[in-house]
Amino acid sequence: MKGQRMYLSEMEEGQTGVITRVGGDGSFRRRLLEMGFIKGSEIYVEKYAPLKDPIELVIKGYHVSLRVEEAAQITVENVREGKA
Amino acid sequence: MKFPKTLTIALAGNPNSGKTTIFNNLTGTRQKVGNWPGVTVEKKEGHLHKHGYDFKIIDLPGTYSLTAFSLEEIVARDFILDEKPDVVIDIIDSTNLERSLYLATQLRELDTRVVFALNMSDMAHDRGIRIDDSKLSELLDVPVVYTVGNRDEGIDDLLKKVIEVAESPKGLPKERRVKYSKDIEEAIAPLSDFIADRVQDSFSYDVRWIAIKLLEDDAVVKKRVLEGTDNHHGKIVLEEAHKHRERLTRQYNEDPGIVMTEERYGFITGIIREVLKTSRKSRVDVSRNIDLILTNRFLGFPIFIFFIWLMFQMTFTLGAYPMGWIESGIDLISGVAGGLLPDGLFKSLIIDGIIAGVGSVAIFLPNILILFFCIALFEDTGYMARAAFLMDKIMHLIGLHGKSFIPMLMGFGCNVPAIMATRTLESRKDRILTVLINPFMSCSARLPIYILLAGTFFAGRAGNVIFSLYLIGIVFAILAGRLIRSTLLKGDTAPFVMELPPYRMPMFSSLMIHMWDRGKIFIKKMGGIILIGSVIVWALSAFPQNIQFSRDYDAQIRGIEALYQAKMSEVTVPAGEALESARDDAIAELERARSAEKAEKSYIGRMGKVMAPVFAPIGIDWRGSVALLTGFVAKEIVVSTMGVLYATGSEEEGEVLGNVLKTSGMTPLAAYAMMLFVLLYIPCLATIAAIKRETDSWRWALFSVAFNTSLAWIVAFVVYQGGRLFI
Ligand SMILES: Nc1nc2c(ncn2[C@@H]2O[C@H](COP(=O)(O)OP(=O)(O)O)[C@@H](O)[C@H]2O)c(=O)[nH]1
Ligand SMILES: [Mg+2]
Numbered sequence: 001m002k003g004q005r006m007y008l009s010e011m012e013e014g015q016t017g018v019i020t021r022v023g024g025d026g027s028f029r030r031r032l033l034e035m036g037f038i039k040g041s042e043i044y045v046e047k048y049a050p051l052k053d054p055i056e057l058v059i060k061g062y063h064v065s066l067r068v069e070e071a072a073q074i075t076v077e078n079v080r081e082g083k084a
Numbered sequence: 085m086k087f088p089k090t091l092t093i094a095l096a097g098n099p100n101s102g103k104t105t106i107f108n109n110l111t112g113t114r115q116k117v118g119n120w121p122g123v124t125v126e127k128k129e130g131h132l133h134k135h136g137y138d139f140k141i142i143d144l145p146g147t148y149s150l151t152a153f154s155l156e157e158i159v160a161r162d163f164i165l166d167e168k169p170d171v172v173i174d175i176i177d178s179t180n181l182e183r184s185l186y187l188a189t190q191l192r193e194l195d196t197r198v199v200f201a202l203n204m205s206d207m208a209h210d211r212g213i214r215i216d217d218s219k220l221s222e223l224l225d226v227p228v229v230y231t232v233g234n235r236d237e238g239i240d241d242l243l244k245k246v247i248e249v250a251e252s253p254k255g256l257p258k259e260r261r262v263k264y265s266k267d268i269e270e271a272i273a274p275l276s277d278f279i280a281d282r283v284q285d286s287f288s289y290d291v292r293w294i295a296i297k298l299l300e301d302d303a304v305v306k307k308r309v310l311e312g313t314d315n316h317h318g319k320i321v322l323e324e325a326h327k328h329r330e331r332l333t334r335q336y337n338e339d340p341g342i343v344m345t346e347e348r349y350g351f352i353t354g355i356i357r358e359v360l361k362t363s364r365k366s367r368v369d370v371s372r373n374i375d376l377i378l379t380n381r382f383l384g385f386p387i388f389i390f391f392i393w394l395m396f397q398m399t400f401t402l403g404a405y406p407m408g409w410i411e412s413g414i415d416l417i418s419g420v421a422g423g424l425l426p427d428g429l430f431k432s433l434i435i436d437g438i439i440a441g442v443g444s445v446a447i448f449l450p451n452i453l454i455l456f457f458c459i460a461l462f463e464d465t466g467y468m469a470r471a472a473f474l475m476d477k478i479m480h481l482i483g484l485h486g487k488s489f490i491p492m493l494m495g496f497g498c499n500v501p502a503i504m505a506t507r508t509l510e511s512r513k514d515r516i517l518t519v520l521i522n523p524f525m526s527c528s529a530r531l532p533i534y535i536l537l538a539g540t541f542f543a544g545r546a547g548n549v550i551f552s553l554y555l556i557g558i559v560f561a562i563l564a565g566r567l568i569r570s571t572l573l574k575g576d577t578a579p580f581v582m583e584l585p586p587y588r589m590p591m592f593s594s595l596m597i598h599m600w601d602r603g604k605i606f607i608k609k610m611g612g613i614i615l616i617g618s619v620i621v622w623a624l625s626a627f628p629q630n631i632q633f634s635r636d637y638d639a640q641i642r643g644i645e646a647l648y649q650a651k652m653s654e655v656t657v658p659a660g661e662a663l664e665s666a667r668d669d670a671i672a673e674l675e676r677a678r679s680a681e682k683a684e685k686s687y688i689g690r691m692g693k694v695m696a697p698v699f700a701p702i703g704i705d706w707r708g709s710v711a712l713l714t715g716f717v718a719k720e721i722v723v724s725t726m727g728v729l730y731a732t733g734s735e736e737e738g739e740v741l742g743n744v745l746k747t748s749g750m751t752p753l754a755a756y757a758m759m760l761f762v763l764l765y766i767p768c769l770a771t772i773a774a775i776k777r778e779t780d781s782w783r784w785a786l787f788s789v790a791f792n793t794s795l796a797w798i799v800a801f802v803v804y805q806g807g808r809l810f811i
Contacts (some may be wrong), residue, residue: 031153
């Protein structure tokens, strides 16, 4: 199985997935892409903030945060437990 | 002697790559901080003499890319394109090579000489990351130097490389650039030729680069093409680019800009494969462990609140000492000036106008320095990003970014440094909004007014009343924030794509430089606008000189002196002492009456009387109006002006003033309306100057004046008139 496909915002703490698509409007998409949210990149959910929003992620070896509503624009697959 | 040659060097790099650290290493204190023309992005410029050269060094804003989506990116790109620095140093965070190379490839696409500084090489080494520098240098045809910014290592090598590159006769390397896929290259090539034929001469930019940017639909470049050429040719070029874009969009079923971004990353992945070796040392990740606590679900907020509490504690308890020294210093200067200068107008200008006015603001300098030291500490350690991470959910409700929280909180201390602290916000709209709602955070200068009025009219409940004012301030900040966000500053909230950099040990020198930068701005402001404002208010209250007093105070004072003289000659010593103090009281009483009358008949008093009809509906008499007018210079002046006008003498006698206020006919309702007005009305002069500075526009400063003052009046009116219906 190629693993489940879901939105990044649905992933839980401690899970890793692979980005398949970044949605959203033009400038937001470009910005994310430029920061390394490229199709095929592995992304790890480090933690949710105490108020459940934003999310701390690890991508290409660095930590970055995104709001939940923004993470809902990113589709991931192959979601599994643990760090890449 | 040879004239030193000047080389202009620009530092580019991602945020947190160590740019400022290297800039400070290079320039030391020979730097000045200003704004880029027309925008509120900070510009740092410094000088260095070395190896027979005069280096002019510019710290470009930290960016992840040069796409021109943010002001920072536009500023950085325009500088490289238009000012044509001799060399651009790209500061690369070696622990983040892949992401850093994105900006690096974009720099390579621009027609400019680049040197790479592989900074943070110590951390990369610790993490088992090895970068093959000669391979990287070969692949991109760029000289590469290892550096450790915070230990000043490799900086001299970097300079030598810069000189070498600047002096090399070899033209710009054209080959080792990103190669896009066939379809895109097949659009770039004809479009470049097309541009070269039509508009080449109008631009000094590389045509390939223009072609790429047009394919990406870059708004800034499109505008340049239209403006920089006669309109006809510009339009033709844009139409041609549009055709290519359409074709590519159909072909890829995707925006060509996105495709090209992905392809650049593809190119980077190729480079990474060849130059990067990571030995999987399983080391403890210190940063992650710290965050287990600092952004912990349960501990995160309590610790954050504790840090904020500590910051204010330090600001006010530690700050109290130097504040005291400055106060005595001002008293001393005032005393010396009083002794040296002959009585008269000039003396009054110096002492009551300049020294008192500037002095009342100058005493906040220590607080401001300490606050900014703390802010720099938050920034440089990496904690600021965590604070934003914690607070973002709450701040987002007002349409703001998590990072806006700290400036808002600082507003409770003083709005001026708070507004200066909005520099840490990347989005211009967020920054302006945070600046505009900041004055609603009740600063400490307003507290004396509340204490006086609430203490007088609400005795036992004074604490609750004052607390209610702070809350109302916050509520209005939220409401105003939402209102402005949905009208004047409409548009997308900046996405919260924020890097959480690893925690780092800050450098003391960098903290000091940061603190001093802000301190300097504050001091300049005192020497400028505050000085002028103080002189104006002084002049308005000192003139006209020849007032027709209703009574002849001098004669009456002489009369009292004579009267008591006569009485005292008849009594024994102890009774004489009692008489003496009675005489002094009587004289003081007359002098107070005289200064009250003088204030009433001065220009500012007359202005107060003219304004009185405006203030009457909110329960404030002409004396209150004058006090509020003078509060424009600094809010703490309100109480002392009231002291003068109600003829109670100095402001220390708060209780006396309170009693006078009660007998003057002010009601608790009127007092509350006045406090609301003070909370919301026109920000003080220093704050307005800060708003002007940080928004880089008088329009926003004036908007703030008009908006806050009308809001204050309406709120006070509703409360006062509404309250009268019930009471
Ligand atoms: N370990 C390490 N830390 C560094 C190095 N260069 C800078 N720093 C630290 O990294 C943090 C961010 O640096 P700064 O110059 O403010 O980054 P900027 O955002 O690019 O201006 C500071 O705490 C610096 O002391 C380096 O080479 N090694
Ligand atoms: Mg910096």
